[in-house]
Amino acid sequence: MPPELNGIVVVDKPKGISSAGVVARVKGIFGVKKVGHTGTLDPFATGVLICCINQATRLSQFFLKGDKVYEAELVLGKVTDTQDATGTVMERHSLGGLSAEQVQETAARFVGSITQVPPIYSALKHQGTPLYKLARQGVPVEKPARPIRINHLEILEMNLPTVRFSVSCSSGTYVRTLCADIGRKLGCGGHLKALCRTASCGFPVDAAFSLEVLAELKEQGGLGETVIPMNEALPFMPAAVADDGLAKRIRNGAKLSETDIPIPPRVSDQGVFKVVDPRGRLIAVMAESPATGNYNYCCVFSA
Structure with missing residues (x-):
């Protein structure tokens, strides 16, 4: 019996398919029971969709929190109910007198830590029901504004x-809402016409595999080369090395502190670190707990 396949595959999502649809395709191509993605892309969007296979699905929480990079196309002068090109046009405004300099200056104001109201057409839930379903039923629900961070925004063309731009942002950022907000600030409105996620958690679209290529590699027996092992999938996370004895204690859920595992010199932004064995295989992800002096277990992986 072949060993269980655990790791991530970076998929270049095509236009016209949902993220759940991509997961179903990946599950079929790899012939595995468990696959999960790490951040929804709308059906009209393309680009990086990190898919976690088998035990690696437990790592999705760390990818969800990672920064993303997008290339987007903003159309000014038209406001839609969904804030993107799939919706109904609700308002039209003239761009008379609007200059490129005004657009540049206004877009630059969004860089930094800001708040953003999530769109009413989104997968966020209200009392267990996705907002987009409520909106389609004529019962739109607006969630309160929440903090996000725009690291960098560059107008490309x-x-x-039409304004094409690149944006690096924190998790939880809605680029279509960013487009709508820029249009609102300019006084003419706007919506998102096209979107490509060019990077997620440091994994670029240039290194992603299309579904067609994955299917071809399956026929050629080369699918295994596309899977990034769990340890290598977390390059942004500092590592501690455990010998076989300590690895066994970890898998048994023993209480551990700095006496057992010195905190790696570079602790990640999420306050967690990974523990690997001498062969570089991921054993666990752990978090500091200053209150108790012990480490908290985020997830532990079988040998």
């Missing part, structure tokens, strides 16, 4: 009413 401007041919009004």
Whole structure:
């Protein structure tokens, strides 16, 4: 019996399929029971969708919190109910007198720590029901504004009413809402026309595999080369090395502290670190607990 396949595969999601649809395709191609993605892309969007296979599905929480990079196309002068090109146009405004300099200056104001109201057409839930379902039923629910961070925003091309830009942002950022907010600040409105996630948690779209290529590699017996092992999938997380004895204690859930595992010199932004064996295989992800002096277990993996 072949060993269980655990790791991530970076997929270049095509247009016209949901993220859940990609997961179903990946599950079929790899012939595995468990696959999960790490951050929804709308059906009209393309680009990086990190898919976690088998035990690696437990790592999705760390990818969900990671920064993302997008290339987006904003169309000014039209406001839609969904904030993107799939929706109904609700308002039209003239761009008379609007200059490229105004667009540049306004977009630059969004860089930094800001708040954003999630769109009413989104997968966020209200009392267990996705907001987009409530909106389609004529019962729109607006969630309160929440903090996000725009690390960098660069306008790549401007041919009004169309503005193409690149944005690096924190998790939880809605690029279509960013487009709508920029349009609102300019006084003419706007919506997102096209979106490509060019990187997620440091994994670029150039290194992603299309579903067609994955299917071809399956026929050629080369699928295994596309899977990034769990340890290598967490390059942003500092590592501690455990010998076989300590690895056994960890898998048995023993209480551990700095006496057992010195905190790695570079602790991640999420306050967690990974523990690997001398062969580089992931044993666990752990978090500091200053209150108790012990480490908290985030997830532990079988040998």
